[in-house]
Structures are given as C-alpha cells and as structure tokens.
Amino acid sequence: MFPWKTVIQLEAQSSSPLYLQMVNVIVREITSGRLPKGRKIPGSRAMADLLSLNRKTVVQAYDELMAQGWLEVFPSKGTFVSAKLPVIQPVALNQDRVSEPEELLRIKSTNFILQYENRPPHQIEINDGAPDHRLAPVDWIYKECRSLLRTGYGKRHLRYSHVLGDGNLREVLSKYLSDTRGMSIGTENVLITRGSQMGLYIILNILMDKGDAVVVGDTSYDAADWTVLQYGGKLIRVEVDEHGLNIEKLEVVLKTTDIKAIYVTPHHHFPTTVTLSTERRLRLLDLALKYNFAIIEDDYDYDFHYSSSPLLPLASLNHHEHVIYIGSFSKIFAPALRIGYVVASSRIINELGKIRRIIDRQGDPVLEHVMSLAIETGELQRHLKKTLKVYQNRRDLFCHLLTKYFSDISTFKTPEGGMAIWTRFDQKIMVGSYFPELLKKGLFMNIDKVYVRELNALRLGFASVNEKEITQAMDIMADVIKP
Amino acid sequence: MFPWKTVIQLEAQSSSPLYLQMVNVIVREITSGRLPKGRKIPGSRAMADLLSLNRKTVVQAYDELMAQGWLEVFPSKGTFVSAKLPVIQPVALNQDRVSEPEELLRIKSTNFILQYENRPPHQIEINDGAPDHRLAPVDWIYKECRSLLRTGYGKRHLRYSHVLGDGNLREVLSKYLSDTRGMSIGTENVLITRGSQMGLYIILNILMDKGDAVVVGDTSYDAADWTVLQYGGKLIRVEVDEHGLNIEKLEVVLKTTDIKAIYVTPHHHFPTTVTLSTERRLRLLDLALKYNFAIIEDDYDYDFHYSSSPLLPLASLNHHEHVIYIGSFSKIFAPALRIGYVVASSRIINELGKIRRIIDRQGDPVLEHVMSLAIETGELQRHLKKTLKVYQNRRDLFCHLLTKYFSDISTFKTPEGGMAIWTRFDQKIMVGSYFPELLKKGLFMNIDKVYVRELNALRLGFASVNEKEITQAMDIMADVIKP
DSSP states (O other): OOOHHHHOOOOTTSSSOHHHHHHHHHHHHHHTTSSOTTOEEOOHHHHHHHHTOOHHHHHHHHHHHHHTTSEEEETTTEEEEOTTSOOOOHHHHOGGGGGSGGGSOOOOOOOSOOOOOOOOSOSEEOOSSOOOGGGSOHHHHHHHHHHHTTSHHHHGGGSOOOTTOOHHHHHHHHHHHHHHHOOOOOGGGEEEESSHHHHHHHHHHHHOOTTOEEEEEESOOHHHHHHHHHTTOEEEEEEEETTEEOHHHHHHHHHHOOEEEEEEOOSSOTTTOOOOOHHHHHHHHHHHHHHTOEEEEEOTTTTOBSSSOOOOOGGGSOOTTOEEEEEESTTTSOTTSOOEEEEOOHHHHHHHHHHHHHHHSOOOHHHHHHHHHHHHTTHHHHHHHHHHHHHHHHHHHHHHHHHHHHTTTEEEOOOSBSSEEEEEEOTTSOGGGGHHHHHHTTEEOOOOOHHHHHHOEEEEEOTTSOHHHHHHHHHHHHHHOOO | OOOHHHHOOOOTTSSSOHHHHHHHHHHHHHHTTSSOTTOEEOOHHHHHHHHTOOHHHHHHHHHHHHHTTSEEEETTTEEEEOTTSOOOOHHHHOGGGGGSGGGSOOOOOOOSOOOOOOOOSOSEEOOSSOOOGGGSOHHHHHHHHHHHTTSHHHHGGGSOOOTTOOHHHHHHHHHHHHHHHOOOOOGGGEEEESSHHHHHHHHHHHHOOTTOEEEEEESOOHHHHHHHHHTTOEEEEEEEETTEEOHHHHHHHHHHOOEEEEEEOOSSOTTTOOOOOHHHHHHHHHHHHHHTOEEEEEOTTTTOBSSSOOOOOGGGSOOTTOEEEEEESTTTSOTTSOOEEEEOOHHHHHHHHHHHHHHHSOOOHHHHHHHHHHHHTTHHHHHHHHHHHHHHHHHHHHHHHHHHHHTTTEEEOOOSBSSEEEEEEOTTSOGGGGHHHHHHTTEEOOOOOHHHHHHOEEEEEOTTSOHHHHHHHHHHHHHHOOO
16 A cells, blocks of 8 residues: 555645645655556545545645646546556656766766855955945935835836846946046946946857957956856966056967957956056057957956046047946945946947847846936945045055064055055965964955965955954964964 | 147036046047147146136146156156157047948847837837736835845845855745745755846756757747857757647657757746646656756746646656756746746756856845745735736736637637736738837837747736726727727
8 A cells, every 4th residue: 555644744834735735745756656657546535534634635636636637537436647647767767866977967067166155154354355345325225226116107117127227327327437437438338237247258258259269367367267268268368567467478479369359457457456557558459459359348446546546447548349348336335236337339238238138138127226326316426435535544554564464474565446455475485374274263265266376465355344353354364374 | 739728628517526537638639649649738837727727627637647657747848748658550549440340349249139128108018928016015125125234244145145046045945946836955956046037048058059959849938049049059949739849749859859958838838828738748857868858947937827726847846857947036026126046956056056157146145135035924925825816807807808809800718827818810910010000009019029920929918917907908909900
C-alpha cells in the first residue's frame, strides 16, 4: 500500500490552502514515478479518514487534479492516475542520477569569480571610494515618491515607460550637465541607465564583436575588464603614469592594431586617481578621430573636487560623437540608489536604447522622476555642497593620520578630488596579508582587488567613514600593520 | 580682433558660477581651433572692461584655465593660449564635416525598431494585458521604504548589496513559491532581477552562443524573439494549437537539430492565451532531458486565475535543472515596479549572477526588501485577492460587450485566467486598419504587434481598465469597426 499518511503532510499554518497543498504533493508523486499511471487511489471518504481531513478538502483536491488532467474517475470503479499521461521514465527522472555530470544542463560558464558583497561581521568598513550613504537625503526622496503617486496624473509613472528614461529627468539632466560640465547637449543625447555598469555594458554591445580589441589602462577598473572579456573581446593594456594614460604608447598600439574603443576615467584614473592632462586629452581625441575608435569616458566622480575646478570632461570638447560619456547618481547619493546615464550623439543613444530594451526593458520611472525633482529643486546641489565640505574634512584627517602612522612605509598624494586616497606600500610589507588580522579587530576591507595583490597598494575610501571611524580605523591599522 | 563680446555670453541666472561659464567657453574656442595655440588674449582688466564683468571673475577664470593647462602667462608679455597644446587639426575637428558618414563612429546597428512607449494623447488605453497600476498599494510601498531607511540598521540597504538580490526577499519568495506553486526550492535557487525581460536576457546568455538554435512558439512573444536574435541565435518556430505548443512537431525538429533552449509560457501562451496541457508538459520535460536543452518557463501571469486552480508550473515537476523559471512582481502591482526573479538550480543561479553583475551590478535593495515585507505581512496576498475579484468582473463585462457588439465578426473564448482576451477577427475586416480612427475618438491601442498584422487578432487587456472605461472603449470600437 502506498504510504499516503507519510507522503501527504499538510501544514495548517501555511498561506496555501490545504486542498492545494494536497494537489501539489500528489502531482509530485505522479511526476516522480512513484504513483504510476493507471494506479488506483483511495476514494475521497477513505482518503479523508486516512489523513484525518475534512472530506470536502479531499473532494476539492481530487476535482482540481481531474480538471488538470492528473486523475480520472471511472464510475463504479474508482479514481485512478490518468492513463493518458505519457510513461514516466524512471531512468531519466530518477533523482539519484542528477549528480552525474552528463545529466546536467549544458551551460556556458565564465571563469570570473562572483563577488557577493557578503560582508563578514565588522565595526568599520573602509571601501575603495563610495559616498556616505548615511548622509543621503533618502527621506526626502521617498517622501517625494509618495507625493508623486498621490495624484492620478502622478500615478501614470507606474505604467510602462520610455525606454530611454523619464523625459523630465533627461531634459533637466541635459541642462545640469551643460551648466556644470560645459556640454552642448539636449534631451536626445541622454539615456538613463541603472548605473555606470549598465552604461558600459550597453556601450560595448554596440561597439564590439567577439575578438575585437579594446584598450584599458594598466591597471584598470576590474569590472570594465570583465565586461570586455564577457563579450569575448581582447584587452590591450596601456601604461598609466602620473599624467594618466600614456598616449605615446597608445599610438604605438594603434599603428598595428585596430581597436574599437578605449575605456578611460580621465578625471581620476581608477585605481591610481591621477588626472589625465589637458595635452593628453587633446591628443587622445585626435587619435580617436584619426583611427576611428570610441572613447568611453567613465566620469564616476566628477562632482567631487576640493581645490581648483576639475578639467572639463572629454565629452565637453568637440569630438564628433567619438566620446561616449558615462555618469551616475550613485556616487552622489548612495550606491543602492541606482540611476546612471549615458551621454552621446542621438544616433548612438537610439542604438543603445535598443540594447537597453532587451536587457532591462526600462528603468524605475518613479525614482527617475524624483531624481529630476532633486535637480530642479536644488536638493541635489545642496547635498553636493554639504558632502563636499564633509568629505574634504574627512580626507584631511585621513591624510594626516596616514602621514602620522605610515610615512615610513607608504607613499600617497593628497587627492584634489574623488573619494579615495591611493596609497602604495613598501616592498618590505605585503599590505594584503594584514587583512585577516584587521578584520579580527573589526576593520573590514575588500581583499579581492587586483591592485592590492599586484601593486601592494590600497585605495582608501575616506568619504563613507566619519571622523571617529577614521580615527578608529587608523588606530587599528597602526596597531596591526608593522614592517 | 577676436569677437570676445559675441562669444563670451554668460548667464547670471545659471546654477554654474560666471567664472566657470567663462572657462568653458574659452576651452571650447581653443579646442575648436578658433583660438589657436600661442594666441595672445586680453589681460584680465581689459577683458573685464570688454565684457562688463567684475575683474575678480576674470582673474578666477584665468587662474582656472592656467591650472588646467589651457593658458600660460609670461611676465611682462601677457597671457597666451598654451603653446604646449598639440596642434589642433581643423580638418579632423571641423564641425562641418560631421555629416559625412565616413567620419561617424563605427557602431553596430540592429534592425529592430525601438518602441518608445510614447503614447499619443488619448482618453482610454487598452493594452495587451497589464495590471491596473491605479490599484497598486504604492502608498504602502513607499511608506515602508521611508520607514526602513529611518534607522541606522535599515540604512544599510543603501550600500552595495548582494548581486543575487536582497537576502530576505530571496528567502521569503522561495517559501511563497513553494506554497503557491509547489516548488521545492530554497534561497539558493532564487535570483532577483529587474523583471522578466532581464531574466530572459541573462538566461539566454549562459545557454547560447551565436548561431545556436532556440525554439519559440508560432506566434510567440516578440521581445523573446528579439532577445534570441540579439545574441545572433537562430529562431525555430513550432506550431501552437489549442493545447499549447505542438510537442510532436517539436520532436520532429529535435531529431535533426541541436537546440539549446525552448521559450514557453505554458500557463497562458503569449499571445493566444491557451494553456499547455498536462500530457504535453510531461512530454516536453521528457524531451528536454533526452535532448539536453533548457526549458525557459516564463510564468508571467500565474497568480491570475478565476475559476479552477492553474496547472502547476513545469518548474514544480522533477526536471533535473532543465527548467529555468521566470516570474515577476510587475504583473501583480504595476509595470513600473520592476522586480522579477529567476528560479533554477543553485549552479545555474550562480552563473546567472555573474552575467547580472556585468549588465546591472545589482538591484534596488530598498524596494526588494519592501517587497519581502509585502509577502511577510500579507499585503501582497491581500492585493492579489482584491484584484482577482475586480479583474474577474472586468473580464466578464468585457466578454459580454464583445459578444454583444462583435459576435458576427470575431471569435474569442472567455479566458480562465490572465489579463487579456484573445480575439480573432474575420477576414472581411482588417482590425489593425481601424486603429488611427479609434485613436481619433480617444481609444489608444498599440499597433506595433505582430499578431495584429499577421493573425488579424487583438489581445484585449481587460485588467487595467475599469468598468466605465470598458463600456466607453467598446462603444468606440462598435462605432468604428464595421464590416
């Protein structure tokens, strides 16, 4: 006899009704081959007794199973597992064989390691240059979301929306970028994304095919490297020195190799934070026009500058659509507020929109609209002004303590902008080897960074920690890291 | 003399300071070649007079331009455009040449037309099966977002988050899916996406390469077709009849062709709304195991069923990781609340996570967490219960009026679930040709649908319009559409 009592265990507390739980169990028993087709099952009264259930529940379950084609009833004979079901093949479906690799689904597997942002327990985190999410005006943002959706007109933002992003944000942002970065652009030149990473992904999609070459700095932003590799591209690394990417060395590459794009972060090179000089910027533009490749300008921290104004982005110069510009609000407010943008010629924006449609359909029209209000009401500008002051103080304290504790074993330059201090350590200490010890004392830093391993350097994010935390963190570091 | 007064026009109202506006203009003049290197420019006092500006502003601008390397000063000689800048090549940079195609950046261009969701003015819209966004508990959702971010602990959701999605949502959702769909899954089997489309995109990414074959129904969901084509895949169309995809015809294909995946919507085939029969479901699973291909099950409207319970998804049966399941909250609440999910073996989820990391880094951890609260507090279940009743009434009214006005020229079946009525029209009228006339009277329907052109059919979404709107819409249709 089939072990009905063991198999059918229903939970009264579940949000799923009892009869449906029973349906699900019986279907699983049928498809697993344990209840073969043609098998007689107990009548509803007998089953109700067996399981101590209300008979109505069982009748409801049987009705459902018959409607779905799993069971059939022959009057005066009884209820049976339907004979019309195909033979369940125990070989193919036997659970035990699942561990044999030839039974697994064929999938492609990439060899980069997925970092989950699973943070181990810690008191303080020093990241590699994120804003302080605790300062973000999130209460204002979500209050505005609520207000927007109170009216029938505002509720229209809940429908399917424009693939290129909220119309008001595109317009307001194009003006904001014109004002702050001297770009001559209009709404048609702006595509709203979920952040810089999505911008980079869709840009590379329309530029390159498998096997195509893309230039990055040596060392570069690892997620950019992965993105090129994910498309099957060939990475060519060109030296970065104290004035940014070495353009002479780039020109040597260009004379022999057709490249489709170059990925640069001219405002502050990632990870070393150097600024690409004006002279090199102009030479780079010249080369892009001469050899017809795209300059992907990731301007992730343009808004953060503490002394003189930053150099204008490459995208603000005459470039005949050869510069595609990436920006983000995530670095202004908080990493989780994921709205970024791409600026390019309208022809390119339209092609990018097609790819965006395929990978993500559209953005979050509510949050996008509220972001446009943040610019229009000056909330964003006020927040920038406030955080600039705060971050500058944090930078100064961080640099002061770095000098105090580590001037004998490390070198750094006080950064004029951005959110991180590039610090190289002497060969006599391997800075990465101290991370486990730092974590034990409550200080967490992400160890999986290429530059930690290869350059024995840290990108010390000063913006996301307050002065008390900076002092604590540096005390811990001074305590642990010793030559 | 250089026309300084004409070129340097500053806006006192701009959010950008005057000196920065001046910097931007001069940089543009230099890079456009109009101010050549070595050119002398007026001293700050002369320039201030010329432009009627405060001299301080001009000095600040010049300082900035010198710091950035655009200008240089020779004592007792004056201020000059820096001679160290590379020669600006007027040929390459001349704005007039931009229209010549050979100067444009080389980009790939796909031939699908981007639909922008630019709705023309209208009173009523009949879409092809979206929920009524006006009923969504958005005030509750954004109130919860605000509350979550009030505490320091809650604010942690603003940091970089787990690539696979909010941990609480993954856990709660896995239980919800177990309860409502009989799936035996855990947190490790769930990846949160931005919606069904992103799910489909990342799934195809790990399954197929350029040139690989993927089966879809004939007719199928057009965005699924595009996604396969975007990867350079080969689409094989298999007939769909009144029991769903014709599995015998599929088997004929499989005997000669290696396919990597099949895309199905078994609960309600898109666009015809037929349900894949139990027998065919089991045969399809058998074939997937035998020929080792993936079944991509897009279960976009499982939660909407008005009479008997729906058949369990394929993913609820024993499938040895051959079924990859896609679901979405967008169909429950509103199109713009973009949270979806993929359910698969943990091995597959991990690979999907790598692609998700590359295209979008992560989701919106705040909204994801609130979505988990919606399930835990029962808000989602209450909303479903309410809308089911409302939608059922709308369906009934819609069907009643369809019969009343169009029984002589169209056929349809009252759908048991979902949000749309599949209605085919007689050959004597071409239903698509009436759309412009309908729009004139205030009724908007999206004309760019393959099934309108090819099958002379409509997918009439009944869920997003209230009873008054349904009556108005059908009055307009009855008025306009005549044999």
